[in-house]
Amino acid sequence: MAGRFRKSGRASFLVAFVVLVMLAGVAGCGGTTQTPANSTPAAVKTIDKEMADYYVDVPWLQANLDRVVVLDARSEKEYKNGHIPGAINVTWQSLSNMKPKQGEPGWGVVLPPDQLAAKLGEYGIDGKKPVVVYNDPAGLGEDGRVVWMLRIARIDNSRMLYGGWPAWKAAGGEVTRDVPQVTPVEFTINNPNNSLLATTEYIKTHRATIKLVDARSPEEFSGKTDHGEKKRGHIPGAIHIHYRDTYTDDGYVKSIPELKALFARAGLKPEDDIVTYCTVGIRSGYLAEVLRMCGYEKAKNYNASFSEWCGDPSNPVEK
Numbered sequence: 498m499a500g501r502f503r504k505s506g507r508a509s510f511l512v513a514f515v516v517l518v519m520l521a522g523v524a525g526c527g528g529t530t531q532t533p534a535n536s537t538p539a540a541v542k543t544i545d546k547e548m549a550d551y552y553v554d555v556p557w558l559q560a561n562l563d564r565v566v567v568l569d570a571r572s573e574k575e576y577k578n579g580h581i582p583g584a585i586n587v588t589w590q591s592l593s594n595m596k597p598k599q600g601e602p603g604w605g606v607v608l609p610p611d612q613l614a615a616k617l618g619e620y621g622i623d624g625k626k627p628v629v630v631y632n633d634p635a636g637l638g639e640d641g642r643v644v645w646m647l648r649i650a651r652i653d654n655s656r657m658l659y660g661g662w663p664a665w666k667a668a669g670g671e672v673t674r675d676v677p678q679v680t681p682v683e684f685t686i687n688n689p690n691n692s693l694l695a696t697t698e699y700i701k702t703h704r705a706t707i708k709l710v711d712a713r714s715p716e717e718f719s720g721k722t723d724h725g726e727k728k729r730g731h732i733p734g735a736i737h738i739h740y741r742d743t744y745t746d747d748g749y750v751k752s753i754p755e756l757k758a759l760f761a762r763a764g765l766k767p768e769d770d771i772v773t774y775c776t777v778g779i780r781s782g783y784l785a786e787v788l789r790m791c792g793y794e795k796a797k798n799y800n801a802s803f804s805e806w807c808g809d810p811s812n813p814v815e816k
Contacts, residue, residue: 541668544659547753551644551790553629554659555668566622570632570639571662579672581631581665585620585679589642589779592616600727600808605777606800607646607694610686617650618684624652631658631665634748638712638740641783645798648786649693650686657786660749693785695772695797697805697812700732707770709735710763710788712780713803720816724776728807730816732774738763740780743787756791767792774799774806 543554558565558581567584569576576586590605592613597604608616622628628647632640640657647655658665666672700707711731716722718737720729731737742759745751751759765771771793773781778800788796806812 542660542664542749545752548659548750548790551656551786552659552750553656555664555670558629558658558665559668559670561627565627565629566620568620568628568630568643569662570630570643571636575633577674579674581662582671582673582675583677584631585677587620587630587643589639589646589782592643592646599725599777599804602697602805602808603801604804605802607649607778610650610689613646613650613689614684614686617647617652618682619679621679621682622647622652623682623684624650624654626654628652628655629658630655631661633662634660634744637779638783639779641786642779645693645782645786649690650684651688651690657750660747663748693797695799697799697801697809699797700772700799700806703770704734707772708765709799710765710771710773710781710784711735711737711803712740712773712775712784714739714741717776726776726804726807728814730807730814732803732806733813733815735774736763736765738784740775740784743784750787753791756787760788760791760793765793767794769793769795771796772799773797774802776802777804778802 541554541556543556544552558567562581562583567581568587569580569584570588571586572588573586576584580586593605593607594603595605599605607613630640630643630647640661644655644657700709709732711718713724714722715737717724718731720731723729738759743751743756750756771788773785773788773796775781778798781802782798782800785796785798807814
């Protein structure tokens with residue numbers, strides 16, 4: 498099964514998409530399971546084959562729901578109000594160090610490998626089954642942040658759901674409030690993929706050769722507002738690409754040609770050493786994954802991001 502998520506398996510994705518478009522509206526319920534009120538599902542959007550290393554779409558997930566681990570990256574409240582059957586609520590915070598306060602070193606960064614492995618094992622994740630992560634595109638890119646952390650753990654058969662939670666509902670996907678029983682498993686991270694991660698020290702050491710990309714809003718970038726950081730503005734020399742600019746108006750990630758054009762206009766090249774950042778690596782974690790999908794293979798996420806950067810008064814900030 499996991500092979501379907503690899504490059505060699507893109508063709509099988511497409512075959513499944515064609516067959517399953519006709520099944521997108523089929524409902525099945527049991528226990529307290531509910532189905533959406535609308536009886537006429539909206540048109541189902543499917544991914545381009547070039548996206549298959551980072552996304553699956555609703556028809557594919559509907560056909561393979563019993564063969565994957567599904568993670569709901571939304572808040573606990575949203576999860577309790579209804580979710581995809583079998584989905585486990587895994588927020589970005591649950592896999593991150595939330596003990597420090599915002600602005601202190603290490604706040605919100607991905608857990609160390611041993612702790613991350615233990616936490617993933619608690620959720621029944623061992624890397625053997627493919628993992629599909631979804632959220633609401635109106636959020637902060639939490640699905641991308643969770644996938645980014647999974648890939649640090651070498652769970653490379655992890656994907657985001659194209660269109661997220663709204664796409665699932667619009668397609669007539671089954672909805673439930675039932676919480677699945679999770680069987681903990683043993684999981685070990687022997688060789689974390691640290692090539693996906695940038696630290697404050699990395700930025701200081703490589704400042705002359707990297708391209709920093711600020712994924713926050715224009716207002717945050719210009720210093721008009723903040724997201725709880727100790728200072729307003731941005732890291733000197735950073736390029737601004739608002740993470741929301743990667744979405745279509747109806748909440749789907751844009752096509753790869755559209756994304757490549759967006760990144761090229763910002764002055765990025767596929768061979769560049771790119772480091773994305775935001776407040777604490779959520780929006781920038783998503784953006785780093787999208788960049789890699791588009792061939793920017795050196796893209797890293799500055800996990801501690803602007804909160805840690807401006808938490809140190811010796812680090813420069815500009816508006």
